[in-house]
Amino acid sequence: MFALYLHIPFCRARCSYCDFNTYTTIGDLQAPYVAALAREIRLVGAAGDAPAVGTIFFGGGTPSLLTPSQVADILAAARESFAVADDAEITMEANPGTVDEAWLAAVRALGVNRLSFGVQSALPGELALLGREHDFAAAVGAVSAARAAGFDNLNLDLIYGLPGQSVANWRQTLDAALPVGVEHISLYCLTIEPGTPMQRWLHSGAIQPPDPDTAADQYEVACEALAAAGYEHYEISNWARPGRECRHNVVYWRNEPYLGLGAGAHGSAAGYRYQVVRQPRAYVRRITNFELRMTNEEAITDPLTSDRLTTDWPLSPAVAAHHAVDDAEAMSDTAITQLRLLNEGLDLRGFAARFGRSFDDVYGDTVRDLLALELLRRDDDHLLLTDKGRFLSNQVFYRFV
Numbered sequence: 001m002f003a004l005y006l007h008i009p010f011c012r013a014r015c016s017y018c019d020f021n022t023y024t025t026i027g028d029l030q031a032p033y034v035a036a037l038a039r040e041i042r043l044v045g046a047a048g049d050a051p052a053v054g055t056i057f058f059g060g061g062t063p064s065l066l067t068p069s070q071v072a073d074i075l076a077a078a079r080e081s082f083a084v085a086d087d088a089e090i091t092m093e094a095n096p097g098t099v100d101e102a103w104l105a106a107v108r109a110l111g112v113n114r115l116s117f118g119v120q121s122a123l124p125g126e127l128a129l130l131g132r133e134h135d136f137a138a139a140v141g142a143v144s145a146a147r148a149a150g151f152d153n154l155n156l157d158l159i160y161g162l163p164g165q166s167v168a169n170w171r172q173t174l175d176a177a178l179p180v181g182v183e184h185i186s187l188y189c190l191t192i193e194p195g196t197p198m199q200r201w202l203h204s205g206a207i208q209p210p211d212p213d214t215a216a217d218q219y220e221v222a223c224e225a226l227a228a229a230g231y232e233h234y235e236i237s238n239w240a241r242p243g244r245e246c247r248h249n250v251v252y253w254r255n256e257p258y259l260g261l262g263a264g265a266h267g268s269a270a271g272y273r274y275q276v277v278r279q280p281r282a283y284v285r286r287i288t289n290f291e292l293r294m295t296n297e298e299a300i301t302d303p304l305t306s307d308r309l310t311t312d313w314p315l316s317p318a319v320a321a322h323h324a325v326d327d328a329e330a331m332s333d334t335a336i337t338q339l340r341l342l343n344e345g346l347d348l349r350g351f352a353a354r355f356g357r358s359f360d361d362v363y364g365d366t367v368r369d370l371l372a373l374e375l376l377r378r379d380d381d382h383l384l385l386t387d388k389g390r391f392l393s394n395q396v397f398y399r400f401v
């Protein structure tokens with residue numbers, strides 16, 4: 001089973017911290033982009049003999065800017081081209097303020113069965129700093145409307161580690177968000193990315209750099225509050241009600257194959273990692289030109305297009321870069337991604353079966369060090385982060401690169 005990621009690169013406004021592949025001034029491109037995405041889905045699906053798909057994730061950007069008929073076109077292409085499981089998890093990222101009950105009911109009827117709302121904070125000052133367009137009341141309203149439209153699987157994204165955000169401020173957001181009663185909560189520690197307004201404000205002295213010790217305290221507070229509210233901490237940044245883990249993201253964390261389609265999407269399948277061309281206009285052009293060339297039956301010489309589609313599935317005409325994954329990279333990726341899963345950890349037997357070498361054989365010295373430092377623990381056939389290791393997870397992961 002594959003996971004299918006579909007990138008929707010449109011937003012109404014740019015948030016101050018965001019460096020995602022998304023744009024606010026190309027609304028005219030939305031219809032041709034959807035047509036190109038549906039075409040790419042069909043091309044890749046046809047090249048792979050209707051591979052089975054267990055999860056679909058509309059990420060962005062703001063996928064909730066799509067009209068229901070655009071969502072219908074994309075899902076129709078997916079269902080025609082892939083063997084989409086009857087019980088597939090179909091998630092759409094949504095911004096509060098972009099959805100109403102009619103839109104929610106329409107996409108629910110199309111089969112979307114999970115929504116992930118970007119909420120980020122309950123405090124007006126923090127939402128203003130982040131450049132969010134909505135207030136917290138809009139987030140609560142969006143959740144109510146989603147319930148009324150029949151959604152029973154909802155996620156909220158929240159951000160901590162903000163400039164000037166105290167532990168008490170963060171508690172206020174948690175205290176407001178937990179009673180909303182969603183099935184899943186993702187907490188992200190802010191990273192100030194190059195090229196964002198927030199980085200410029202930092203350089204100009206308009207804001208102070210976030211304090212990593214405060215962020216660690218905030219993480220600890222969140223761990224306690226979410227456990228007390230009945231959420232399972234199943235991945236470093238993710239909590240869920242029992243059985244409501246995000247199945248799509250678990251595919252990434254188990255380092256299983258996934259297909260990314262749409263501008264800038266990444267994929268990992270058939271022994272390759274690849275990235276689709278980043279610029280939406282270039283993406284649409286690539287798919288359209290490929291179509292024209294196919295229609296004209298001209299010779300196609302681009303090594304990343306037709307030849308590869310038949311020989312090196314799943315590459316599409318819009319792939320900009322790809323490389324074959326060797327064992328060293330696959331083993332390192334498996335260690336880093338599976339250790340993120342706090343309840344499962346790294347599957348030592350699965351590792352040996354996949355690579356023909358035991359984990360100890362490959363990483364024995366590193367594992368011994370990390371066990372001695374009490375950053376990892378061994379539990380039968382699994383290796384897991386300890387509580388201390390959760391706080392220092394990047395330090396653990398570096399050791400496996």
Ligand code: SF4
Binds near residue numbers: 010014062095
């Ligand atoms: S809504 Fe999301 S994707 Fe769009 S600018 Fe804000 S953070 Fe970035």
